[in-house]
Amino acid sequence: MPHYELAYRLGGSGAMLMPDGKVDSWIQRPVLGGQFAVEFLPTGRWHCLQQWNNASIGVGVSYLNLGNDAKLGSAIAAYGYMNQPFYNGTHFRIGLRPSVGLAAVTKTYRNTLPEGYRPYYQGDGGFKQANQSIGSILNAYLALELYMDFPIAQGWEITMSGGWRHISNGSFMHPNAGYNMFGGELGLRYHPDTQGEYKTPEPDVPRKLYDGVDKPWAVEISATGGAKQNYYADNQNGQRFYGVASFKAAAYWVPVSIFRIGAGVDGFYDGYYSAVSRDFAAANPDAPVTYFGKTYLAQSKIENCFRVGVSIQPEFIIGRLTAGIHVGFYVFDPIKNLEPYDEAKAAAEAGTALNRGVFYSYDFSKASNYEDGWCYMQFVLKYHVLDHMFVQLGLKTHGVRAEFIDAGLGVAF
Numbered sequence: 531m532p533h534y535e536l537a538y539r540l541g542g543s544g545a546m547l548m549p550d551g552k553v554d555s556w557i558q559r560p561v562l563g564g565q566f567a568v569e570f571l572p573t574g575r576w577h578c579l580q581q582w583n584n585a586s587i588g589v590g591v592s593y594l595n596l597g598n599d600a601k602l603g604s605a606i607a608a609y610g611y612m613n614q615p616f617y618n619g620t621h622f623r624i625g626l627r628p629s630v631g632l633a634a635v636t637k638t639y640r641n642t643l644p645e646g647y648r649p650y651y652q653g654d655g656g657f658k659q660a661n662q663s664i665g666s667i668l669n670a671y672l673a674l675e676l677y678m679d680f681p682i683a684q685g686w687e688i689t690m691s692g693g694w695r696h697i698s699n700g701s702f703m704h705p706n707a708g709y710n711m712f713g714g715e716l717g718l719r720y721h722p723d724t725q726g727e728y729k730t731p732e733p734d735v736p737r738k739l740y741d742g743v744d745k746p747w748a749v750e751i752s753a754t755g756g757a758k759q760n761y762y763a764d765n766q767n768g769q770r771f772y773g774v775a776s777f778k779a780a781a782y783w784v785p786v787s788i789f790r791i792g793a794g795v796d797g798f799y800d801g802y803y804s805a806v807s808r809d810f811a812a813a814n815p816d817a818p819v820t821y822f823g824k825t826y827l828a829q830s831k832i833e834n835c836f837r838v839g840v841s842i843q844p845e846f847i848i849g850r851l852t853a854g855i856h857v858g859f860y861v862f863d864p865i866k867n868l869e870p871y872d873e874a875k876a877a878a879e880a881g882t883a884l885n886r887g888v889f890y891s892y893d894f895s896k897a898s899n900y901e902d903g904w905c906y907m908q909f910v911l912k913y914h915v916l917d918h919m920f921v922q923l924g925l926k927t928h929g930v931r932a933e934f935i936d937a938g939l940g941v942a943f
Contacts, residue, residue, distance in 0.1 A: 535571040541717020563594035578849035603637030633671035666703040700935035746784040752940030761822040772801035774934040792843035803834040826874035838862040856908040869901035897929030
């Protein structure tokens with residue numbers, strides 16, 4: 531059985547919860563907490579980590595008190611991470627630490643509503659007295675931090691880090707403004723055997739799509755699905771879940787061993803757009819109704835739920851895992867002429883309709899508040915369980931606003 535060197539990290543953390551219009555009034559004090567992590571240092575055994583300048587991987591647990599016990603509560607996060615060194619020296623190390631995992635929160639929109647209020651809009655503003663940032667107990671946890679380690683004795687180091695942390699559920703359950711925090715950690719790191727950690731990386735290997743496939747190109751096809759909830763103040767009769775799905779076909783080329791670049795076609799289904807706007811509820815008695823004035827949906831049409839785009843798909847390669855940010859634009863999008871609500875309504879009342887091309891002017895910083903626009907992004911993780919089959923997890927967004935999370939399978943040729 532292979533022997534893996536381990537390092538242990540224990541530290542305290544502090545951060546500031548960033549105001550966003552939803553959480554501002556509830557911020558009373560800084561976010562405080564701590565974390566414990568175990569790092570795996572398989573130097574000389576996992577070549578993919580040596581290709582990343584002797585990177586290490588780890589698993590951690592964090593506790594965060596969010597600064598308002600009554601409305602914000604606390605969060606417990608469990609996550610995996612990667613220490614990507616920029617400099618591995620005798621007296622200090624510096625690098626980047628991305629983390630991905632899950633976080634459970636103790637206070638949500640529903641358990642902070644004042645007594646007597648239902649968890650959806652009643653027309654009297656009572657819902658504004660609740661925490662409108664988080665709608666679900668279980669959420670995604672993402673972090674990107676810069677770290678530094680300073681050896682102080684044999685096996686012991688002072689460790690510090692700082693950066694961004696995020697908690698939200700990807701619009702699976704509303705409200706979903708989420709928490710964004712900027713802060714840092716100070717602690718100790720203990721590594722009983724420091725000999726292997728600074729080992730010189732082995733020579734590079736031939737370009738691979740991922741471990742096991744020694745060729746610099748491939749075609750991949752994937753299908754994923756999931757669900758999302760409508761806006762939390764959207765329907766006087768409560769909320770419901772809608773199905774979502776993605777279909778992707780792309781070709782990839784590997785210019786260097788740790789990175790590949792692809793281009794492809796994306797198809798999307800979002801069942802939320804089968805709803806109709808409240809102005810047309812009486813004429814569509816069997817359709818779900820949206821009370822959120824973003825998209826001017828006069829009829830319940832299945833074609834409104836489909837969009838097609840093309841995208842550039844850069845991905846990093848870590849063994850059989852690939853991680854990337856896909857950026858694309860829509861070539862088929864019936865929603866673009868129905869948003870924003872006021873403009874689409876004014877055009878309809880004038881007997882015309884919006885007639886936008888593929889590219890048009892819109893406020894990217896407010897994407898998905900008033901309209902999605904022509905640009906979309908997907909944060910994608912793939913793990914190749916077999917040489918020609920992978921599992922995929924994705925988060926689709928417009929600007930900083932999540933549309934949905936989906937998961938599924940894919941094949942590679």
